[in-house]
Amino acid sequence: MESTATSAAGVSTRTGAPPAIAIDALTKRFGQVSAIDGLDLVVQPGEVVAFLGPNGAGKTSTIDVVLGLSQPTSGSVSVYGTTPREAVAHGWVSAVMQTGGLLRDLTVRETVEMTASLFARTQPVDVVLERAGISPIAGRRVGKCSGGEQQRLRFAMALLPDPRLLVLDEPTTGMDVEGRRAFWSAIRDDARLGRTVVFATHYLEEADTYADRIVLVAHGRVVADGTPSQIKALSSGRVVRATWPGVRLADLDGLPGVDDLEVNGDVVLVHANDSDAVARHLLTRTPATDLEITARGLEDAFVSLTSSEVTR
Numbered sequence: 001m002e003s004t005a006t007s008a009a010g011v012s013t014r015t016g017a018p019p020a021i022a023i024d025a026l027t028k029r030f031g032q033v034s035a036i037d038g039l040d041l042v043v044q045p046g047e048v049v050a051f052l053g054p055n056g057a058g059k060t061s062t063i064d065v066v067l068g069l070s071q072p073t074s075g076s077v078s079v080y081g082t083t084p085r086e087a088v089a090h091g092w093v094s095a096v097m098q099t100g101g102l103l104r105d106l107t108v109r110e111t112v113e114m115t116a117s118l119f120a121r122t123q124p125v126d127v128v129l130e131r132a133g134i135s136p137i138a139g140r141r142v143g144k145c146s147g148g149e150q151q152r153l154r155f156a157m158a159l160l161p162d163p164r165l166l167v168l169d170e171p172t173t174g175m176d177v178e179g180r181r182a183f184w185s186a187i188r189d190d191a192r193l194g195r196t197v198v199f200a201t202h203y204l205e206e207a208d209t210y211a212d213r214i215v216l217v218a219h220g221r222v223v224a225d226g227t228p229s230q231i232k233a234l235s236s237g238r239v240v241r242a243t244w245p246g247v248r249l250a251d252l253d254g255l256p257g258v259d260d261l262e263v264n265g266d267v268v269l270v271h272a273n274d275s276d277a278v279a280r281h282l283l284t285r286t287p288a289t290d291l292e293i294t295a296r297g298l299e300d301a302f303v304s305l306t307s308s309e310v311t312r
């Protein structure tokens with residue numbers, strides 16, 4: 001994805017508009033726990049961004065600050081050039097929460113109508129039902145809706161103020177495959193009209209399929225930021241493990257296509273995209289034995305990216 005050029009202050013040089021989200025050196029501590037540890041991020045209007053990271057990475061803590069639900073320990077966050085609370089009060093930002101907020105005995109339409117009555121001005125109820133893909137079930141009681149349908153109902157409610165930015169925190173947890181697909185298809189169709197979407201997820205596949213840009217977070221920091229294919233490349237490849245008594249790093253100089261190397265005692269760990277070439281080299285040209293080849297997961301990419309950040 002080609003991102004809009006930005007100035008140092010994060011203002012789009014193409015449009016002159018402030019970014020949807022500008023986060024600068026954000027930290028958030030809970031007692032001894034550092035939930036966010038110097039996070040910087042700029043999201044431009046119209047982007048669909050996945051906030052991807054393992055449990056405890058700091059995704060929810062960051063989203064809570066963006067929504068004005070929690071205050072930073074230090075650093076700054078602005079949303080469309082103003083404070084998160086003001087942006088929410090203007091109706092510029094809506095969130096799709098994972099649970100709560102629904103009454104089982106109301107119908108889908110009644111739920112949206114009731115929420116609309118709380119706002120001074122909203123989009124027509126029929127429009128948001130249509131956008132969320134739930135017009136056909138408008139007369140159904142909420143208690144009879146599947147988890148996926150209830151999430152699309154929350155999406156319809158979030159659309160009422162016609163927000164510029166939609167924030168979703170792990171919105172598909174617990175949904176079946178079909179529910180996820182229908183939910184994301186409604187979100188994507190809506191985002192095509194220009195809405196900015198930021199969603200947190202654990203799942204690389206979900207980020208890959210539905211986001212234009214993936215921001216990888218670990219230990220409260222951004223450890224990688226790029227298109228889905230750039231991020232996937234970080235987690236691709238394999239690890240070749242071998243036993244080589246007395247090995248030194250210098251012995252591994254001739255290895256082909258190596259991304260990363262570790263030597264722990266007599267054990268060699270080689271991270272590489274072409275694991276066959278590494279294995280062939282180790283078996284034919286060195287005394288290495290006991291080879292094991294394993295796929296390198298996203299978790300590994302998190303770990304290696306985070307440790308390289310720390311040692312930098």
Ligand SMILES: Nc1ncnc2c1ncn2[C@@H]1O[C@H](COP(=O)(O)OP(=O)(O)OP(=O)(O)O)[C@@H](O)[C@H]1O
Nearest residue numbers: 030033034035053054055056057058059060061062
């Ligand atoms: N209210 C709190 N009090 C104490 N610690 C907290 C609180 N909220 C979050 N944390 C801690 O901050 C860290 C980051 O948590 P956060 O929920 O932001 O991560 P996450 O990436 O959203 O994780 P998950 O995917 O599991 O929801 C974790 O170590 C968590 O235990």
